[in-house]
Amino acid sequence: MEFKLGSKDSQYILQVNPQNKKELLLTFPGTKIKNTSQRPITLDGSLAKSVKFTNENGSGRAVVSLPYDADTVNYKAYIINNADSRRRNSSVLAVDISKKAAVLSRSLQAVAGHVIVIDPGHGGSDSGAVGPDGIMEKNVTLAVAKKVYNILVNNGATVIMTRTVDKDVYAPNASAVQELQARVNVGEYTKNTDIFLSVHANSFTSPSANGTETYYYQSSSQGEKLASLIQDEMVKSSGLNDRGIAAANFYVLKHTSMPSALVELAFISNYREEGLLNADDFQEMMAEAICRAISRYFQAD
Amino acid sequence: MERIRTILAAFFIISTVFIAGCSDNSGNKAQSEQQNGQITTNDQAKNEKESSDKKNIKQVKATVYFPDENGQKLIASDRTLNTEVDDKYLAAVKVLLQGPKKGEGIAVIPKQAKLLAVSVDKNGIASVNFDNALVKNFSGGSTGEIMLVGSVTDTLTNFPEVKAVRFLVDGKPLETLSGHLDLTEPVKRMKNIL
Structure with a gap:
């Protein structure tokens, strides 16, 4: 006001x-x-x-x-x-x-007691996609993942991050499979992991491409449910173009044995969305949306 | 039956000559042919007819796929592939590298990438071998990966004998383009983006 x-x-x-x-x-x-x-x-x-x-x-x-x-x-x-x-x-x-996150607690209470692995996409020697203004995907994914971590932990969930700083999970300049498998392993070796969530920012050759999309592995109906809830909450909050959910043969989705989803918050290759991705309030809004979706997922479980 | 086949063969040769005439950049000849609404029998055309008879059919119709502007679907475009030097698989992927014509979508394979080879084994697995510039110059993103891999895979699997596509860089299997799609196994036709 x-x-x-x-x-x-x-x-x-x-x-x-x-x-x-x-x-x-x-x-x-x-x-x-x-x-x-x-x-x-x-x-x-x-x-x-x-x-x-x-x-x-x-x-x-x-x-x-x-x-x-x-x-x-x-x-x-x-x-x-x-x-x-x-x-x-x-x-x-x-x-x-x-x-503050605490105000949301009523819509987040179902996360309590669950084990959630959050994977901030890319990191270290792999910057991920880079926007027209030089914003790097690896920094955006980490910032949002940390916010998701805080909200979930404040609401009683056990949360494990595949990385908490700007580094490679396996080792710098490792092979793609070594790096991606190391992220999968965090999900696999953590006891009783309920869900695995990878956070990414999208990119495309054409700078006009825009919007939010969430992926799941084709044979996982629970993964599809999780993806659908996350997509719904993110789009409701941000009002960005709803690209929907899609099955994709993504390494971290395919090789995790628990329900998993990979979110593409927005397009870092799109000038406007690059600005949003780099903004703290947008990151917070998307993190809250993801957490509400996770709570809905466990509520319906 | 024999007669029909002869007529078909004759028709095919004629249409081959006509296409060759149209794609000729020295405009005049193509123009005069089109003005008459039929193929002229000047010496050049005769030569082309004879040479294409000798080399059998050197053109193959194919469908190639380029992504739309927003990276959500692939757009199918028809091409007549010149297979005089390259086989149809190599020629089809080369079309993708050349990029789309107006209204056919956008180019997705990095300009710097060189296509080294395309082969198809007896199990119908195509192997597409690029140089390292493909990975180095790829601008990343789930959507970019899906569209690039989908564009190549769906173009090649459109030949009925091709079942799946393996991606190689400098002859070595490519595990992933930029950390999303698992390319360690041959990629089957990606129908959900068509």
């Missing part, structure tokens, strides 16, 4: 109401709010319910009512510099509220 301020130099404090955890207080010390008689502004309720304005003890205050305890979200306030020179003395204060 954004607040228009009359002065560029307004001071502000954003804090949780000590008396009511479901309220955020945005206080402007020594600044009066002109029109406090207006009715509270009602919001859609997903992140915030309403905003009302008061003047207390000589300070203006905006009270943001939340549908949950404020400590379950990330919140911050910051001034957006106004480039419009005619309104040099005014500025805009933005308040951002975003959900």
Whole structure:
């Protein structure tokens, strides 16, 4: 949400109401709010319910009512510099509220107790595909995989990563089979692995190719179910082109004995999607979508 | 029966000459032939007819596949392969390297890649041997891999005697192009992208 301020130099404090955890207080010390008689502004309720304005003890205050305890979200306030020179003395204060993983826990509770192997595609001597701006697939896959790891672990799952840093899983410049088999082995040698999930970013000769796709191994109906749920959640969250799910003879899918899926988040070879893949909030959104899908998978199991 | 076969053979020779005439870049001759709506019997055409008689049929019709712009399906295109020097398998893969005509999709094999050989064994397994530039210059991605492998595999398995395709680089079996498809076994026709 954004607040228009009359002065560029307004001071502000954003804090949780000590008396009511479901309220955020945005206080402007020594600044009066002109029109406090207006009715509270009602919001859609997903992140915030309403905003009302008061003047207390000589300070203006905006009270943001939340549908949950404020400590379950990330919140911050910051001034957006106004480039419009005619309104040099005014500025805009933005308040951002975003959900922490814990808020999602109800939709993630089915992951608890399950063993999940996450494979961040490529790494080390293998950069994976490289986008037009030089963004490397191996870094995107690791960033998203780490976010998936955190969400799942916070919700009670046991998660093993095939790599947690930028390195080859087998050895630098090993043969393709050695490298891919090393990833498969993490799934095979981890006790009671329930699912194996490989995270990738797609690439194609034509820079216009775009969208999200998830692959499974043809003979695995559980893999197909997992792929279908992940695809559904990712597309719902991102709104990217839905390329659907497809059976593919991929090494890590074929050689893992447990249900597996390989996600292609978006096209790193597409200029717009390369930017998304490199953005923290997009990575977080996709990671959350993947985790919701995994929870749905275990729920339906 | 004998008569039908003779007529068919005659028709085939005529159409062969006509195609040869059309693909001739020295335009004038092809133009005059087309103006008359039939094949002229000038000396050159006669020579071509005689030479193609001697060498038997040197052209084979085939279907080749290039990926669409978004990398989701392969587009089938008809070609008449010149098999004077190369056999039809090599000629078909060479068409893929040359790239598509307008509206036939996009090129997917890296320009730098050299095709070293294509052979088909008695079990119907085709072996396609590229140089290392194929892997070095491949830009990666699941979609890129599926489209490149699919384009070659589906073009070759369109010849009914070819059952599957093995990929080689500098004569050695290729395990994977960029870490997705398992190429350690010959690839069967990829129907789901047609």
